[in-house]
């Protein structure tokens with residue numbers, strides 16, 4: 397069992413009489429990736445702010461890197477790096493200068509060498525001497541992350557690290573997060589993309605109405621709402637009838653000539669193939685098939701009754717077509 401990098405229990409925080417966090421609790425194992433998901437205004441940023449000592453909790457116990465955030469603020473700050481306000485990129489400075497400013501603030505020994513290493517590691521050498529304002533989104537995000545990692549913090553907080561990035565830059569960022577974890581860093585992530593949490597997180601906590609409403613691995617969460625289904629489309633009503641008889645319990649749509657079949661959330665990759673094989677054994681061929689996984693909106697809605705912010709962007713949707 398790995399040690400806890402972060403442990404939170406009974407965390408409460410109100411703003412002007414409005415309770416934002418109402419007894420939040422979770423633990424994050426050292427060297428793991430933890431994702432905090434929740435609809436807009438659920439309190440994700442407030443939680444991160446408490447964990448990084450930017451905001452004082454009203455009640456509860458919050459320990460980060462073994463230190464209490466209220467009584468050992470300095471030690472917590474020395475152990476963590478966070479994207480967002482404290483590491484904000486200065487547009488007028490170059491990437492190298494931005495990194496140097498953070499290194500000086502953190503009193504990192506041999507600052508120039510540390511900066512050069514980070515530029516190299518984050519593929520920022522080419523753009524190092526350009527003003528940050530002239531850099532594209534992916535480069536800026538890498539710079540922001542590099543600034544977060546000045547001084548080699550043991551715990552890194554990433555607030556929506558890939559929002560607004562194109563798929564290539566997003567995948568590059570995922571690679572960086574994986575490298576960090578391979579080096580033993582603990583990553584605390586907030587994201588609106590279920591796919592991102594899926595790809596990166598060992599554990600996910602869903603915040604809703606000021607509480608953690610669900611916790612588990614991405615697969616465990618999927619299973620809880622069991623929304624995964626396979627959709628099969630047939631050439632005509634005759635085939636649809638035959639398939640519906642074979643796949644008892646499926647939902648049919650005569651107008652679209654489709655069958656919708658629920659599958660366990662943890663077996664989706666083989667689910668379509670298994671269904672197609674079963675139909676084939678009865679001499680039935682499907683025109684098209686697609687596997688639909690629940691997205692963040694589905695999960696948040698199912699668990700909290702609140703609509704999330706993913707707008708379906710996060711849908712982990714795989715589809716294919718072909719005859720069985």
Ligand SMILES: Nc1ncnc2c1ncn2[C@@H]1O[C@H](COP(=O)(O)OP(=O)(O)OP(=O)(O)O)[C@@H](O)[C@H]1O
Pocket residue numbers: 411412416434435436437438439440441442443
């Ligand atoms: N400094 C503050 N003063 C007053 N209210 C605040 C303050 N910070 C946050 N809030 C309120 O607390 C609630 C939770 O905000 P928070 O930013 O933590 O949510 P979030 O889950 O990060 O949302 P988002 O996805 O929009 O970033 C919101 O209703 C917000 O308006």
